[in-house]
Amino acid sequence: MNVLEINNVTKRFGNLVAVRDVSLSVAKGELCAIIGPNGAGKTTFFNLISGFFPPTSGAITFDGRDITRLSTHQRVTLGMARTFQITEIFPELTVFENVRIAAEVAGGYRLRPWINRSEQAQIHARVEETLKLVSLETKTDRLVGELAHGDQRAAEIAMALALKPHLLLLDEPTAGMGDQETYQITQLIRRLHRDSNYTIVLIEHDMRVVFHLADRICVLDQGNMLAQGTPQEIAANESVQAAYLGNAA
Amino acid sequence: MNAEQTRKAIVLAAIWTTLVLAPYWMVPLGGYTALATRVLVLGLAAMSVNFLLGFTGVLSFGHAAYFGLGAYGAGLTLKFLALSTPLALVAGTLLGGLCGAILGTLIVRRRGVYFAMVTIAFGQVFYYIAFQWSSLTGGDDGLRGFSRQPIDFGLFKLDILSSANNFYFFVLFCFALVVGAMGFILRSPFGRTMIAIRENERRSRFLGIPVERHIWIAFTLSCFFMGFAGALYALVNNFADPRGLHYSQSGDFVMMAVMGGMRSFWGPLLGAAVFVVLQDYLSSITVNWMSFVGLLFVLVVLFFPRGLLGFIQRSKA
Numbered sequence A: 001m002n003v004l005e006i007n008n009v010t011k012r013f014g015n016l017v018a019v020r021d022v023s024l025s026v027a028k029g030e031l032c033a034i035i036g037p038n039g040a041g042k043t044t045f046f047n048l049i050s051g052f053f054p055p056t057s058g059a060i061t062f063d064g065r066d067i068t069r070l071s072t073h074q075r076v077t078l079g080m081a082r083t084f085q086i087t088e089i090f091p092e093l094t095v096f097e098n099v100r101i102a103a104e105v106a107g108g109y110r111l112r113p114w115i116n117r118s119e120q121a122q123i124h125a126r127v128e129e130t131l132k133l134v135s136l137e138t139k140t141d142r143l144v145g146e147l148a149h150g151d152q153r154a155a156e157i158a159m160a161l162a163l164k165p166h167l168l169l170l171d172e173p174t175a176g177m178g179d180q181e182t183y184q185i186t187q188l189i190r191r192l193h194r195d196s197n198y199t200i201v202l203i204e205h206d207m208r209v210v211f212h213l214a215d216r217i218c219v220l221d222q223g224n225m226l227a228q229g230t231p232q233e234i235a236a237n238e239s240v241q242a243a244y245l246g247n248a249a
Numbered sequence B: 001m002n003a004e005q006t007r008k009a010i011v012l013a014a015i016w017t018t019l020v021l022a023p024y025w026m027v028p029l030g031g032y033t034a035l036a037t038r039v040l041v042l043g044l045a046a047m048s049v050n051f052l053l054g055f056t057g058v059l060s061f062g063h064a065a066y067f068g069l070g071a072y073g074a075g076l077t078l079k080f081l082a083l084s085t086p087l088a089l090v091a092g093t094l095l096g097g098l099c100g101a102i103l104g105t106l107i108v109r110r111r112g113v114y115f116a117m118v119t120i121a122f123g124q125v126f127y128y129i130a131f132q133w134s135s136l137t138g139g140d141d142g143l144r145g146f147s148r149q150p151i152d153f154g155l156f157k158l159d160i161l162s163s164a165n166n167f168y169f170f171v172l173f174c175f176a177l178v179v180g181a182m183g184f185i186l187r188s189p190f191g192r193t194m195i196a197i198r199e200n201e202r203r204s205r206f207l208g209i210p211v212e213r214h215i216w217i218a219f220t221l222s223c224f225f226m227g228f229a230g231a232l233y234a235l236v237n238n239f240a241d242p243r244g245l246h247y248s249q250s251g252d253f254v255m256m257a258v259m260g261g262m263r264s265f266w267g268p269l270l271g272a273a274v275f276v277v278l279q280d281y282l283s284s285i286t287v288n289w290m291s292f293v294g295l296l297f298v299l300v301v302l303f304f305p306r307g308l309l310g311f312i313q314r315s316k317a
Helices: A042-050 A072-078 A096-106 A119-134 A151-161 A180-192 A207-211 A231-236 A236-245 B003-020 B021-026 B034-053 B064-081 B085-107 B112-132 B164-186 B189-199 B202-204 B209-238 B247-260 B267-282 B289-303 B307-316
Strands: A002-013 A017-027 A031-033 A057-062 A080-083 A168-171 A200-203 A216-221 A223-231
Touching: A002 A042, A017 A042, A017 A216, A017 A223, A017 B034, A031 A207, A042 A080, A042 A168, A042 A200, A042 B247, A072 A080, A072 B034, A072 B202, A096 A119, A096 A151, A096 B189, A119 A151, A151 A168, A151 A180, A180 A200, A180 A207, A200 A207, A207 A231, A223 A231, A223 A236, A231 A236, B003 B021, B003 B202, B003 B307, B021 B034, B021 B164, B034 B164, B034 B209, B034 B247, B034 B267, B064 B085, B064 B209, B064 B247, B085 B112, B085 B209, B164 B189, B164 B209, B189 B202, B189 B209, B202 B209, B247 B267, B247 B289, B247 B307, B267 B289, B267 B307
Parallel strands: A031 A200, A031 A216, A080 A168, A168 A200
Antiparallel strands: A002 A017, A002 A057, A216 A223
């Protein structure tokens, strides 16, 4: 079954059509990369999926359920987690505290005025397990705002993972990173996909990362879906290659 | 217990010892017990404002409304309903808290300066009601003709009217209950979502927190705390004043919270202590006492942006 089904979604801002009649299906366990030049509508498309704003027309189905009109937090509750192009974290809290909030919300404790010891122990175990997955287990007590950019991004991904998502949306996970950090984050995403079998949709500019990770690539151009296919198909697509991939492919 | 926990326990013990012994050390220093009582009550109000401002990151400039409603609720209960101090406290708390809960549903849809403006507007509505409805509230003269009543424990009665010390310890007991509740909530999963919203609203939303609902709950809780503080204030003065509802009073509470340190739990109490003691001392010297408090506020904001307590904590660290 497909985790995510997007049918003929359009988003207009006044006269501007940011996303035009785009459809996309993401199967369970798949890693789908969305590429395209600046202004192609990639982030708008992500915002539509995650419920930042509703589409002008079209429908979005998640795990078989129509979520087109659901709010962001409702979509998260159903199992959708997202990271941002510019890292969104709680900078003045520690790594542990950042991830604990996500784990508590996912555990259904967010309205609780207390938490007992066994519940607390479960949450702690969950946080530690998640931090180990993103290799931040030695930095649990550091303030997230003081970490290197790559570690902040890893902490943001850890927060998303602590939500136990069925779908992980990563908006340019390697944006603003050096080669070493890009390599680490790419390896992390690869592990999440290959070993932990997460379903992932990611937007990425770095074509090395895209071709290294993706099962399928979708190319957006001026709000339109230009092409979809395996990395080999996209690499062989002459118009896509000429327009977007340049020499990197 | 690690070093950090030990340090916290020592600080906490020092704070409570200072508060419990206040009637005994304030008098030799030239103060008086009623002044300590005022510090506690206004400190509780400032901590209630800070529950929202410092821990949820939402600035209300109309919180005096719920403080004043608490005071009128307590005063009207004692004057017209029953001569019972506990009932007056409950009535004041409920009046402030429930009005906050209802108005909060409208207020929490706004953010930043709009949120602050809407809180002022609703606050002023209550001010003008209290000001105009003379037959019930006493209008500009305030609500008089009631006084706090002895607390009846069955076996004995605690005289809180004529004994300043008894009343101080009664207020301290009430203060401890509410502050304990605040601390408990802030350490809970719900309290951590408040801090999450303060730190990053967008991230909170994308963690599945319904931000408006959580802000409303925090707002409502702080209004209940505020109503309780207001009810205590009516008992302190045996009087309820429409100026207690005015936005300038809200400004004073925000000032106490910011001056003391809005990121720290105890900061607003320190801010209230500085404010009340300066007011008491300076107002006997000059009618322009507020200029000096204002000057101190500006200096604190310029040189200790984390407030007096924030500065002390940082220096230690």
